[in-house]
Amino acid sequence: MAGLLPHLFFEHFGPTSFAIEDGGQIIAFLVGFVSQANPQEAYIHFVGVHPAYRAHGLGRKLYQRFFAAVGSRGCRAVRCITSPVNSTSIAFHTRMGFAMEPGDDEVNGVPVARDYDGPGEHRVRFHKALS
Ligand SMILES: CC(C)(COP(=O)(O)OP(=O)(O)OC[C@H]1O[C@@H](n2cnc3c(N)ncnc32)[C@H](O)[C@@H]1OP(=O)(O)O)[C@@H](O)C(=O)NCCC(=O)NCCS
Structure with a gap:
């Protein structure tokens, strides 16, 4: 990494x-x-x-x-992304109050933006509003 x-x-x-x-x-x-x-x-x-x-x-x-x-x-808001295969990161961000943004495909049941970081590099996009 x-x-x-x-x-x-x-x-x-x-x-x-x-x-x-x-x-x-x-x-x-x-x-x-x-x-x-x-x-x-x-x-x-x-x-x-x-x-x-x-x-x-x-x-x-x-x-x-x-x-x-x-x-x-x-x-007023925070964004981040993760790989759809990183189930720990997806669980962590969900517990931290992030919502997954809609994507144009689905991997392992989660919405992804296809080829977000290059060919085959799909990403889950997270968004959280700060109160
Ligand atoms: C993701 C990561 C940063 C989480 O750090 P952590 O210190 O273990 O997380 P915390 O102990 O603060 O957990 C915060 C919440 O997330 C949840 N959570 C953390 N890991 C989880 C897992 N593997 N499965 C389910 N929930 C999980 C915890 O239950 C906790 O929720 P709660 O407080 O409501 O009970 C850590 O697992 C890590 O370093 N992973 C490798 C690097 C990585 O994938 N980074 C993210 C991509 S940029």
């Missing part, structure tokens, strides 16, 4: 990206930003929790921290 996170994300999106450490080691992180195209929307590019630390609420904590950070910057 390192290819999804080139250095620029850490250099330019620091104010809306967060990490959780345990004993000096990063065990969970979220990289997100405010949309340049629509400043009232924010986008979560990647979230990851160390396998040994999953299901302990760290992902939820990072999302809540991000919602507060982008909400204070004027965002």
Whole structure:
């Protein structure tokens, strides 16, 4: 997954990206930003929790921290995408209050935008309004 996170994300999106450490080691992180195209929307590019630390609420904590950070910057909604085969991510985002946007196809019973990230790279698109 390192290819999804080139250095620029850490250099330019620091104010809306967060990490959780345990004993000096990063065990969970979220990289997100405010949309340049629509400043009232924010986008979560990647979230990851160390396998040994999953299901302990760290992902939820990072999302809540991000919602507060982008909400204070004027965002009213958050978007993100995931692969239709990532059932953990789909379950997580659903529990975090995200809705799946309508797609032009279906994979494993979920709506996808076909070829969203290139040929054969279908994606589930999530949307959540911030209260
Ligand atoms: C997705 C991921 C970030 C979740 O992090 P986490 O710290 O384990 O999640 P939390 O413990 O905060 O869970 C938050 C909610 O999601 C639910 N959830 C998390 N993993 C789940 C799973 N595998 N199945 C069903 N529900 C799940 C939890 O039950 C919880 O709901 P609740 O609080 O209402 O009970 C983590 O599994 C991960 O790093 N996965 C690999 C990377 C990835 O796929 N990232 C997403 C694509 S960008």
